[in-house]
Amino acid sequence: MSHATGQKYLKQDSLPLMWCSGCGNGVVLGALLRAFEEMGFKKNETVVVTGIGCWGKADDYITTNALHTTHGRALPFATGIKAANPRLNVVVLMGDGDSVTIGGNHFVHAARRNIDLTAIVVNNYNYGMTGGQFSATTPKDSYTSTTAYGNPERDLDICALADVAGANYVARSTVYHGYDLQNHIKEAIARKGFSVVEAVSPCPTHFGRNNKMKVSVEMLKWLKEKGVSREKYLQLESPEQKGYFVIGKLVDRDAPDFSACYEKIRVRALVV
Amino acid sequence: MQREAKLIQGNQAIAEGAIYAGARFFAGYPITPSSEIAEECSRVMPRIGGVYMQMEDEIASMGAIVGASLTGAKSFTATSGPGFSLMQENLGFAVMAEVPCVVVNVQRSGPSTGLATKPAQSDIMQVRWGRHGDQAVIALSPSSVMECFTLTVEAFNLAERFRVPVILAADEIVAHMRENFTLPAPGEVKVFDRKKPSVNPDSYKPFEPGEDGIAPLAAYGSEYVFHVTSSMHGPEGFSNNSPANAAWKVAQLHKKIERYRDEIVITKTFDVEDMDVLLIAFGAVTRAARAAALEARKEGIKAGVLQLVTVWPFPDREIAELGKKAKTVVVPEMNYSGQVAGEVTRVLGPATDIRRVNKYNGQIITPGDILEEIKRGAKEVL
Numbered sequence: 001m002s003h004a005t006g007q008k009y010l011k012q013d014s015l016p017l018m019w020c021s022g023c024g025n026g027v028v029l030g031a032l033l034r035a036f037e038e039m040g041f042k043k044n045e046t047v048v049v050t051g052i053g054c055w056g057k058a059d060d061y062i063t064t065n066a067l068h069t070t071h072g073r074a075l076p077f078a079t080g081i082k083a084a085n086p087r088l089n090v091v092v093l094m095g096d097g098d099s100v101t102i103g104g105n106h107f108v109h110a111a112r113r114n115i116d117l118t119a120i121v122v123n124n125y126n127y128g129m130t131g132g133q134f135s136a137t138t139p140k141d142s143y144t145s146t147t148a149y150g151n152p153e154r155d156l157d158i159c160a161l162a163d164v165a166g167a168n169y170v171a172r173s174t175v176y177h178g179y180d181l182q183n184h185i186k187e188a189i190a191r192k193g194f195s196v197v198e199a200v201s202p203c204p205t206h207f208g209r210n211n212k213m214k215v216s217v218e219m220l221k222w223l224k225e226k227g228v229s230r231e232k233y234l235q236l237e238s239p240e241q242k243g244y245f246v247i248g249k250l251v252d253r254d255a256p257d258f259s260a261c262y263e264k265i266r267v268r269a270l271v272v
Numbered sequence: 273m274q275r276e277a278k279l280i281q282g283n284q285a286i287a288e289g290a291i292y293a294g295a296r297f298f299a300g301y302p303i304t305p306s307s308e309i310a311e312e313c314s315r316v317m318p319r320i321g322g323v324y325m326q327m328e329d330e331i332a333s334m335g336a337i338v339g340a341s342l343t344g345a346k347s348f349t350a351t352s353g354p355g356f357s358l359m360q361e362n363l364g365f366a367v368m369a370e371v372p373c374v375v376v377n378v379q380r381s382g383p384s385t386g387l388a389t390k391p392a393q394s395d396i397m398q399v400r401w402g403r404h405g406d407q408a409v410i411a412l413s414p415s416s417v418m419e420c421f422t423l424t425v426e427a428f429n430l431a432e433r434f435r436v437p438v439i440l441a442a443d444e445i446v447a448h449m450r451e452n453f454t455l456p457a458p459g460e461v462k463v464f465d466r467k468k469p470s471v472n473p474d475s476y477k478p479f480e481p482g483e484d485g486i487a488p489l490a491a492y493g494s495e496y497v498f499h500v501t502s503s504m505h506g507p508e509g510f511s512n513n514s515p516a517n518a519a520w521k522v523a524q525l526h527k528k529i530e531r532y533r534d535e536i537v538i539t540k541t542f543d544v545e546d547m548d549v550l551l552i553a554f555g556a557v558t559r560a561a562r563a564a565a566l567e568a569r570k571e572g573i574k575a576g577v578l579q580l581v582t583v584w585p586f587p588d589r590e591i592a593e594l595g596k597k598a599k600t601v602v603v604p605e606m607n608y609s610g611q612v613a614g615e616v617t618r619v620l621g622p623a624t625d626i627r628r629v630n631k632y633n634g635q636i637i638t639p640g641d642i643l644e645e646i647k648r649g650a651k652e653v654l
């Protein structure tokens with residue numbers, strides 16, 4: 001069996017990628033485009049919606065339909081697309097800033113509505129594009145351009161938020177675990193309803209440099225060590241304090257999605 | 273078929289106008305005094321194959337209608353002051369990405385939460401300049417329930433023709449007023465649909481204007497594949513930061529409206545042929561101005577009214593033409609700073625006798641308020 005390369009979804013004339021060397025975004029992009037190929041997605045039936053940020057620039061390299069929106073608002077734009085034409089495959093690419101910091105409200109409500117979108121969130125623990133300031137996922141006490149003495153605020157768990165808000169599918173992976181990442185992306189896209197894949201990813205230029213992981217390899221080692229299965233996580237002693245996090249599928253539901261529910265409303269409206 | 277007149281509210285007429293124009297997607301967040309539009313859409317949209325979405329806020333509402341429009345659906349939202357403020361960033365997106373849609377702003381008294389249920393006309397400058405970045409915009413202002421309907425249809429037509437968001441700058445008075453209304457038969461009022469591409473999908477450029485200055489717009493899900501961005505972009509829709517491209521794009525956003533200015537600017541006149549006193553009004557205040565002009569004529573003062581149906585682009589030429597025939601000009605509006613009077617002064621020049629009638633206490637400007645100023649003007653200038 002030949003392996004998917006994702007090449008036909010890659011906009012060759014936009015290369016080279018704008019991202020810094022050692023940035024994890026390219027790995028996530030590769031996983032996404034290979035997932036598209038394996039799923040046989042047609043470019044005209046697929047819309048990639050992005051927010052604003054380093055990861056939010058990914059649409060520049062993708063040959064499907066695309067919509068590059070405003071910071072934090074990719075989900076509402078995508079919601080309009082999907083609700084108006086439920087036949088489209090709509091994938092939303094957001095950073096941790098986009099998805100759960102400035103756009104946190106939309107994230108909660110997209111999950112609650114269970115609208116059939118797939119959110120691929122690259123969590124690099126900071127605002128890469130604007131120079132590495134802290135975001136809602138920056139770990140407490142870590143250093144960023146705006147937390148010179150350590151972050152006084154607690155961090156938010158993207159997957160736990162998606163879970164309580166009602167997403168049908170939630171998984172976390174890292175750019176070190178590329179193959180798993182790609183499989184989670186495929187499962188997430190295939191699942192009806194709101195799905196989230198959090199890809200923990202190195203930003204060596206900012207978060208890495210500010211936190212004693214200047215080169216990407218150090219960050220990859222860190223991802224390899226800290227990203228563990230749920231079973232392993234439960235065996236560890238105070239894993240949270242030591243910076244461990246669970247990778248793998250975290251939520252697996254099959255609740256009806258927004259469009260299915262709205263279809264029922266349409267039937268009811270005609271009867272009344 | 274017998275068509276019956278029914279007594280309906282301006283807000284309902286706006287919803288009816290949108291549906292008549294072909295709107296099949298509404299996203300909004302409730303706010304007085306616009307909520308009846310959302311409520312009406314929530315009842316009607318599911319019955320006609322459309323979608324009503326109540327979003328988590330107005331930022332999301334604006335984003336959702338842009339997304340829906342790009343799938344080919346005619347879409348709109350309705351809001352008031354605080355919500356209109358929240359919409360500005362994504363409204364600017366619709367300008368930049370040339371996405372047709374309609375935004376209804378039922379103006380209420382501010383600043384901030386202000387007098388939440390009371391009328392105002394104090395967002396006229398926000399409508400024009402509320403977003404960052406230089407851009408042209410189209411805005412219409414209805415003065416009756418029937419105009420709520422016809423101007424909503426017109427707003428969609430302009431949005432579709434020129435690939436722009438169009439703002440319906442209504443006010444609490446017309447929105448909540450009830451008047452007799454007869455729904456026009458299908459076809460009776462012209463409805464325009466956006467121009468779609470006809471080229472081979474491989475050569476489609478979503479931002480390349482045709483000879484008419486407007487780029488055809490495909491729909492996501494059609495045979496065309498296209499890229500849309502809030503960033504500066506070239507005709508292909510991909511980021512392009514070159515100075516030459518930026519200059520072209522910003523100019524293009526203005527020029528497509530400037531070129532069709534005469535078709536976009538709508539004004540109405542009442543008794544202006546022999547007038548000495550010209551009243552310039554818009555929205556609900558037009559009604560008070562017309563009543564005041566009739567009253568003035570009874571007292572021997574020749575007053576006439578120019579109604580600005582289109583408020584943006586500003587009807588410079590129409591105002592200049594009538595203004596030079598008038599001995600005095602009176603501009604009544606429900607705001608403190610004279611947002612429209614300032615523009616009228618810009619057009620007619622400081623030498624013209626321009627009188628302002630402003631009310632900003634949440635109360636309607638009455639014919640009496642305007643008549644008082646007409647009489648004062650007549651005494652001083654005529």
Ligand SMILES: Cc1ncc(C[n+]2csc(CCOP(=O)(O)OP(=O)(O)O)c2C)c(N)n1
Nearest residue numbers: 052053054055071095096097098127128129
């Ligand atoms: C309304 C608004 N506020 C602020 C910004 C500036 N800004 C651009 S990208 C960004 C943060 C990006 O961080 P994230 O979403 O985590 O993506 P990353 O760059 O790390 O991939 C910010 C604050 C903006 N574009 N718009």
Ligand code: SF4
Nearest residue numbers: 019020023054128203
């Ligand atoms: S700044 Fe960070 S996130 Fe942005 S491209 Fe560079 S490494 Fe990647």
